Amino acid sequence: MINKLIENIKKTEAPIVVGLDPMLGYVPKYILDKAVKEQGETLEAAGAAVWEYNKGIIDATCDLIPAVKPQIAMYEQFGIPGIEAFKKTVDYCKEKGLVVIGDIKRGDIGSTSTAYAVGHLGKVQIGSKKLSGFDEDFVTVNPYLGSDGVNPFIDVCKEEKKGIFVLVKTSNPSSGEFQDKKINGRPLYEIVGEKVAEWGAGCMGGSYSYVGAVVGATYPEMGKVLRKIMPKTYILVPGYGAQGGTAADLKPYFNEDGLGAIVNSSRGIICAYKQEKYAQYGESGYAEASRQAVIDMKNDISSIF
């Protein structure tokens, strides 16, 4: 799957992933109103609205981008109807040829991590059948529990030819509270990064491993160090745009082959129509606004090469 991701990136010339993180406040009013008219002020209406909103964005951007990253929390907040919208979104994006990175940040131990891995990347055995619960291509994984938490994901990835991105250094302001703590003079995120490189060494697709890392765009100096520690690791970079990361900040995340990183933007794309810059599209043009925002992001990022 890491090879398909790289292929898609080369084809689109866009190391970009669109974060499908549909806050209800982002959904144009006419879409939500229609759903509420049909199903009342219910979780079902919210799920339906989110799905229709997503579909518009996917249709308008899928030829320009290699991958999407739905953030499951934004669906889970609407209970089961929300999770149904998540599944529809994942399945639809895959139909469109996009690589789907499930931003689930799961992490547990042993059989519990296996259950998450099976549920999101693999197949669960029921009688004589093997069935998919959800079916993302990659998921994000939290490393706090150590190898016991990560290895079950790797096992499923090997079997299913899928991949993971392990949180190393996150983009948020307080990420340093624990991640930057010094251990023999070196921050924890470097130790985690080394571990990711180690886990990934046995999991090579071609030039890159299918055990990737998450490193926030908001800490480019740390990105530079982590790039060196994990030379064959694909880096998923959140924090561009709305969180403050700029194109110039992104350069250290890429290798000399122009590969090795994929940059996420969520709000900046899916909620572009609310920015002054794209105001002319209006609410009903939210999908076209997101298309233009992708083009602008692509141009912005290409300026660093």
Next chain:
Amino acid sequence: MINKLIENIKKTEAPIVVGLDPMLGYVPKYILDKAVKEQGETLEAAGAAVWEYNKGIIDATCDLIPAVKPQIAMYEQFGIPGIEAFKKTVDYCKEKGLVVIGDIKRGDIGSTSTAYAVGHLGKVQIGSKKLSGFDEDFVTVNPYLGSDGVNPFIDVCKEEKKGIFVLVKTSNPSSGEFQDKKINGRPLYEIVGEKVAEWGAGCMGGSYSYVGAVVGATYPEMGKVLRKIMPKTYILVPGYGAQGGTAADLKPYFNEDGLGAIVNSSRGIICAYKQEKYAQYGESGYAEASRQAVIDMKNDISSIF
């Protein structure tokens, strides 16, 4: 909710939580066969079987125990039908007066953590209505992302009078890979423990905070230190029984008031009927076997006081 948990513990004289972690291999054959007969070898059948299995255990044990801890991964592996079984289980346990600790180990940043918190502990606004997606009493939270990840949960807990347990030192063999790393001579889990005490100070129910901690039974020496660092923190203790923790190991987790800790057992209770000790119950007596296992666990733990 921390006060209700303590009340329930006092009433049952059992600082015990039953982990409802239904691997399909634990479900008696006759239950799974019935579900498959009705719905084929499908995710729906797995969800139905898991729910019936859980219901038997809940009915057989609910008068003896203060709380349950369903592990969402074990439901998520069956996709949406599995998550439906999770929700049914949560709702049913609450009807029975049990405190429900959703073992979800979520953790993200800002609005994303808010979405998880709202989805599992709070209410989401849809038009003029506030609706619950899931509705656990407590959830477990991963601290790797720092305060940005935890505070949104605390905010929702304040509003809804609910609570969280933050992972501090997990019970698994590799938990030390990152958690034990020394920072100025002190392990990371102590730094996290201090932070939990700090987060919890503003969140007191009565004598205890509704910001709790997870500390594995398999590391009693560390439990002793963490008990001192977090005197007003309720500690959720996994790792008893199947993972190797004994009653003697548990003593340091409790305060002198006999409170301050609640011990989880999953397999040891819900899969008791597969142990030689409870073999006489047979498969059809799996629920009664789990009842006897709760009584035995209660007696075992009471020996330390």
